[in-house]
Amino acid sequence: MGELRGSVAVVTGAGRGIGRAIAEELAEGGARVVVNYSRSKEPAEELVEKISASGGEAVAIQGDVSDAGQAARLIEQTAERFGRIDVLVNNAGINIDRTMRKMSPEDWDRVVQVDLNSCFYTVKAALPHFVENGGGKIINISSFVGQAGNFGQANYAAAKAGIIGFTKTAALELARYNVCVNAVCPGFIETDMFAGVPEEVQEKIKARIPLGRVGKPREVARAVRYLIEDGDYITGQTLNVNGGVYM
Ligand code: NAD
DSSP states (O other), X not given: OOXXXXXXXXXXXXXXXXXXXXXXXXXXXXXXXXXXXXXXHHHHHHHHHHHHHTTOEEEEEEOOTTSHHHHHHHHHHHHHHHSOOOEEEEOOOOOOOBOTTTOOHHHHHHHHIIXXXXXXXXHHHHHHHHHHHTOEEEEEEOOTHHHHOOTTBHHHHHHHHHHHHHHHHHHHHHGGGTEEEEEEEEOSBSSHHHHTSOHHHHHHHHHXXXXXXXXXXXXXXXXXXXXXXXXXXXXXXXXXXXXXXXX
16 A cells, blocks of 8 residues: 655645645645645745645745756755655646637647646656655546547647556556556546636536536545555556546
């Protein structure tokens, strides 16, 4: 069984939303958590204070993970600070939604750069640390959109589908080092990303979800924690936390 207590976990894009919930969940389990942020310094530092106030240990480290150099620096700073890395959660993500008629090559590139390429950058940088530790857990946050496709999200769907292919390949390559690599595919979750959807569209979305509601960030975080604590024999999988919106 994976031990969370005392482990070192990096969560990218953890200033708010799902990443924040994951950081809180892992800290509650006793992990020492790196709260990565790109621009939102205040929320990240506020989260670190909140975790510390409830007896946990966390540190905020700035770094735009869509930049290979900054992603590598995030991992190096983590190793310098804590001496090891046991868990990497690639959560940072953005969306720039437009139908393909209106989507520019820059819209395409930016989303793929942030949502997909960042995963390769952080995993590549963390790999020597996992090998040195004799194992670890990597969880990549994909989306049901990467499985089902979604109108106006060609860039996002491609990036999120890419994460699933990357996850399976990383699982194959890293199994020999005792590193388990899995993807979590959330459905619609109550975060700023979802709040940006117009209200009438939100209602239509809810009507499509068999469980009749959008999910909570903590419900995704619990799945991530499960993969870390109980997922020693689970690798290369996608765990769907989506209220049944995609089966
Ligand atoms: P959010 O916009 O609330 O949070 C995303 C976080 O990532 C923010 O803190 C942002 O600052 C950070 N970030 C963005 N670019 C970054 C970069 N280059 N480097 C470092 N950090 C960066 O979104 P969320 O809803 O919490 O989404 C988190 C993840 O879950 C994303 O990968 C998203 O695609 C995925 N997801 C969300 C939903 C949903 O309905 N909310 C559904 C499926 C998947």
